[in-house]
Amino acid sequence: xxxxxxxxxVGPGGQVENITRTFGVDWSHLVAQIISFCIVCxxxxxxxxxxxxxxxxxxxxxxxxxxxxxxxxxAELAKTEAxxxxxxxxxxxxxxxxxxxxxxxxxxVSKQETQKAMAAAEQIIVKSREAAxxxxxxxxxxxxxxxxxxxxQTAATVTGKILTPEDQRRxxxxxxxxxxx
Numbered sequence: 001x002x003x004x005x006x007x008x009x010v011g012p013g014g015q016v017e018n019i020t021r022t023f024g025v026d027w028s029h030l031v032a033q034i035i036s037f038c039i040v041c042x043x044x045x046x047x048x049x050x051x052x053x054x055x056x057x058x059x060x061x062x063x064x065x066x067x068x069x070x071x072x073x074x075a076e077l078a079k080t081e082a083x084x085x086x087x088x089x090x091x092x093x094x095x096x097x098x099x100x101x102x103x104x105x106x107x108x109v110s111k112q113e114t115q116k117a118m119a120a121a122e123q124i125i126v127k128s129r130e131a132a133x134x135x136x137x138x139x140x141x142x143x144x145x146x147x148x149x150x151x152x153q154t155a156a157t158v159t160g161k162i163l164t165p166e167d168q169r170r171x172x173x174x175x176x177x178x179x180x181x
Contacts, residue, residue, distance in 0.1 A: 066158040073150050080143050084136055091132040095125045148172025 020027070102121030107114070152168040163171070 062158055066154050069150060069154045073147055077143065080139060084139060087135060088132060091128050095128050098124050144176045148175045151175045
């Protein structure tokens with residue numbers, strides 16, 4: 001505390017005056033430079049630092065949104081695959097049930113009726129498998145379109161660029177190729 005009082009002694013021959021004279025401190029210029037520095041710092045903060053932080057926050061948000069969209073796509077793909085498996089199991093169960101019914105009916109009739117029933121059951125199986133295959137192909141095509149649309153939307157969101165129809169078509173085709181591999 002005493003050393004602070006000694007440093008602040010003002011007057012002819014005081015320590016502060018000796019130090020400022022030794023180092024050539026011009027108080028008016030020093031204060032003007034401090035004020036100029038503060039103004040430059042304030043301007044940089046206002047016009048450079050804050051906009052950069054705003055842009056970085058926006059990009060972080062876009063990346064998070066892109067990752068969330070990717071998770072949604074994965075979840076939807078898993079849900080569609082589970083639905084396809086259920087449809088296939090139901091179709092197989094129905095086909096098996098129809099075969100059993102056809103066999104039971106065939107045992108009650110003559111040999112000719114047995115052959116007709118077996119042929120009908122086989123046709124039903126073929127048709128149900130064809131219907132299941134068509135349903136699967138239709139669901140897969142719809143899923144590919146939706147995934148292509150979501151990939152194009154995600155790419156547009158992440159890059160911040162409006163995609164042309166040609167870009168969207170190209171992304172959809174590339175995604176469809178990767179899904180079939």
